Amino acid sequence: MMMKIKLIALKNFPVIKPGDNISKEILTSIAKQRLKLLPEDIIVIAHKIVSISQGRFVDLSKVRISKKAIQLSKRTGKDRSFCQLVLENSKDIIKASKNVIITRDKLGLVAANAGIDQSNIKDKNTALLLPKNPNLSAKKISLAISNSFDKNLPVIIADSVGRPWRYGLTQISIGSYGIKPLKSYKKDLYNNPLYDTEVPIVDELASTAGLLMEKDVGIPVVLIRGYNYLRSKENSNLLLRSKNNDIFK
Amino acid sequence: MMMKIKLIALKNFPVIKPGDNISKEILTSIAKQRLKLLPEDIIVIAHKIVSISQGRFVDLSKVRISKKAIQLSKRTGKDRSFCQLVLENSKDIIKASKNVIITRDKLGLVAANAGIDQSNIKDKNTALLLPKNPNLSAKKISLAISNSFDKNLPVIIADSVGRPWRYGLTQISIGSYGIKPLKSYKKDLYNNPLYDTEVPIVDELASTAGLLMEKDVGIPVVLIRGYNYLRSKENSNLLLRSKNNDIFK
Numbered sequence: 001m002m003m004k005i006k007l008i009a010l011k012n013f014p015v016i017k018p019g020d021n022i023s024k025e026i027l028t029s030i031a032k033q034r035l036k037l038l039p040e041d042i043i044v045i046a047h048k049i050v051s052i053s054q055g056r057f058v059d060l061s062k063v064r065i066s067k068k069a070i071q072l073s074k075r076t077g078k079d080r081s082f083c084q085l086v087l088e089n090s091k092d093i094i095k096a097s098k099n100v101i102i103t104r105d106k107l108g109l110v111a112a113n114a115g116i117d118q119s120n121i122k123d124k125n126t127a128l129l130l131p132k133n134p135n136l137s138a139k140k141i142s143l144a145i146s147n148s149f150d151k152n153l154p155v156i157i158a159d160s161v162g163r164p165w166r167y168g169l170t171q172i173s174i175g176s177y178g179i180k181p182l183k184s185y186k187k188d189l190y191n192n193p194l195y196d197t198e199v200p201i202v203d204e205l206a207s208t209a210g211l212l213m214e215k216d217v218g219i220p221v222v223l224i225r226g227y228n229y230l231r232s233k234e235n236s237n238l239l240l241r242s243k244n245n246d247i248f249k
Numbered sequence: 250m251m252m253k254i255k256l257i258a259l260k261n262f263p264v265i266k267p268g269d270n271i272s273k274e275i276l277t278s279i280a281k282q283r284l285k286l287l288p289e290d291i292i293v294i295a296h297k298i299v300s301i302s303q304g305r306f307v308d309l310s311k312v313r314i315s316k317k318a319i320q321l322s323k324r325t326g327k328d329r330s331f332c333q334l335v336l337e338n339s340k341d342i343i344k345a346s347k348n349v350i351i352t353r354d355k356l357g358l359v360a361a362n363a364g365i366d367q368s369n370i371k372d373k374n375t376a377l378l379l380p381k382n383p384n385l386s387a388k389k390i391s392l393a394i395s396n397s398f399d400k401n402l403p404v405i406i407a408d409s410v411g412r413p414w415r416y417g418l419t420q421i422s423i424g425s426y427g428i429k430p431l432k433s434y435k436k437d438l439y440n441n442p443l444y445d446t447e448v449p450i451v452d453e454l455a456s457t458a459g460l461l462m463e464k465d466v467g468i469p470v471v472l473i474r475g476y477n478y479l480r481s482k483e484n485s486n487l488l489l490r491s492k493n494n495d496i497f498k
Contacts, residue, residue, distance in 0.1 A: 001329075003257070003258045003260060003461075004255065004256065004257055004258070005255070005256040005460055005461060006253065006254070006255055006256075007253065007254040007255075007256075008252070008253055009252045011252060078323035085269075094497070095497060095498070097496070098470070099498045102497055104414075109414075110413070110414040110415075110463070112358065118330060119356070119446065125420065132358070134442075158449075162463065162496070162497070163490075163497075164359075164413060164490070164495050164496075164498070165353075165358075165359040165411070165489070165490050165495060166359075166449065166452065166488045166489065166490055167431060167447060167449060167451075167487070167488050167489075167490050168420065168431050168447045168448055168449025168452065168488060169446065169447065169448060170449060170452060170453060171453070182416060182417050185463075197368065197418065198416060198417045198418065199409075199417055199418060199419075199459070200415065200416060200417025200418075200419060201417075203415065203419060203456075204419060204420070204456050204457075204459055204460055207419070207452075207453045207456035208456060208460060210448070210453055211254055211453055211454070211457060211476055212252070212254060214434075215308040218442065227460055237413045238416070239416050239417060240415065240416075241412075241413070241414050241415055241416050246413050246414060247344065247346070247349045247351065247411070248343070248344060248351055248411070248412075248413035249344070249413070
C-alpha cells in the first residue's frame with residue numbers, strides 16, 4: 001500500500017528554445033542538482049516547453065485571415081489573426097461569445113482557444129500552438145530518459161483547462177506514455193461492486209505536478225516519486241469523451 | 250521557491266462510525282504512526298468519513314416518495330427512494346436520462362446524484378448524504394487539530410466528481426478552511442500581464458491527496474507537506490460558478 005509520495009521540482013531548468021532537446025535538458029538538470037532518477041519515477045512536463053522545442057510559434061502578422069475568422073473575431077472581440085489560428089487548430093467551436101472561445105481542438109481536447117497560448121512568450125505578436133502530437137512527444141522523451149533502466153519511466157505532458165461550474169484552471173494530461181491513464185475500481189472496501197468509479201490517473205498526476213509548476217516561476221518539469229501506477233500502452237487519448245458520450249449535456 | 254512537496258497517508262485509520270470525533274481520530278492516528286504535524290501542513294479529508302461521523306445515513310425503505318421522484322425514477326431507471334433523496338438534496342436537476350442524474354446540489358456543487366453515495370457502505374438499503382456544511386466541518390476540524398500551533402492548519406474536505414468531455418472522476422474540494430482557495434496570477438515569467446489565470450488551489454490539493462486515497466483501501470486522510478499556500482478566510486464556495494457565469498454553456 002502506498003503511504004508516501006514525493007513531488008520534486010527540477011531546479012534551474014533552462015529556458016527552452018526551438019530545437020532544444022527536452023530529454024537531454026531533463027537529464028542534465030537532474031544530474032546538476034544531484035538527484036537520481038529512480039525506476040518508478042513519473043515525469044510530468046509542462047506542455048509549453050514541448051511546444052517551444054518544436055518551434056510551434058506563429059507570427060500573427062503573417063496569418064491569412066478567412067471570412068470565418070472575421071466573423072469569429074466580431075463575435076468574440078478577439079484578434080482576427082488569433083481567431084484564424086484557433087479555427088485552423090479546431091475540429092469544433094463549442095462556444096463563441098464576448099471574450100470566450102471554447103473549442104474541441106484537432107487533438108480532441110476541449111479547452112479555450114484550441115490551447116493556443118500568448119502568455120510566457122516574449123513577443124506579443126506571436127502565438128504558441130500545442131505540441132504536434134503530445135502522446136508521441138511523451139513517448140520519445142520517456143524512451144530517451146529511460147536509457148539506464150529496464151522499464152521506461154512514464155511521461156505526462158500537462159496543460160491547464162477551465163471547467164464548467166467551477167472557477168479556476170486545473171492541470172490535465174494532454175499526452176502520456178507508459179502509464180495506465182484510467183484506473184477502474186470494481187470493488188469497494190466491503191467488496192461490494194462499484195459502478196462508474198474510474199480515476200483519470202494521468203490527469204490527477206498532472207494536477208499534482210501543477211502544485212509546483214507555478215505560473216510565474218520557471219518550473220516546467222516535476223518528478224513524482226512513490227506513486228504506485230500500472231504500466232500500459234494506452235495514452236491520454238483514452239480520456240477524451242466524445243460529444244455523444246457527454247452525459248453532462 | 251517550493252521545490253519539494255510530500256504527501257503522507259495516515260496509516261491504519263479507524264473505520265469511522267456516527268458520532269465519532271474526526272479531529273480526535275486524526276490526532277490519535279498521527280501520534281500512533283509517530284508522525285508530527287508541522288505548522289504548515291495541510292490536511293485533506295475524504296468527505297465520506299465526515300458524512301458518516303455526522304450520521305448522514307438514510308434508510309431508503311423509509312423515504313416518502315413524491316410524484317416528482319416517480320417521474321425521475323422512470324426517466325433514469327434509478328430507484329424511486331434514491332430519486333426522492335436526490336430531489337430533496339438538489340437545487341436543480343441539470344440532466345436526467347437513462348442511468349444519469351446530474352444535479353446542482355443544495356451546497357451549489359454540480360455532480361451526479363446530489364453527491365449521494367451508496368458505495369463503501371455495508372447496508373445496501375442505505376444511502377449516505379454529503380456532510381451538512383463541509384466548510385464548517387473543515388473549520389471545526391482545523392481548529393481542533395491546530396491547538397498546539399500559533400496558526401491553524403488548513404483543512405480541505407474532498408469529494409470526486411465527473412467531468413464533461415473527459416472520462417474519470419477527479420477530486421475537488423467541497424469544503425475548506427484556512428487556505429486561499431483560488432490563486433490569481435497577474436504576471437507571467439516575462440512580467441507580461443496574465444489574464445484569466447486562476448488556479449483552484451484547494452481543488453488541486455484535493456486531487457493530489459486523491460493519489461493516496463484509493464477507492465478500495467481505507468485511507469481517508471492525507472497530509473500535504475511543503476506546499477506554500479496563502480492563508481485566507483475564504484472557503485471553497487468561492488469556486489462555485491453559477492449557471493449564468495458558465496462560459497462553457
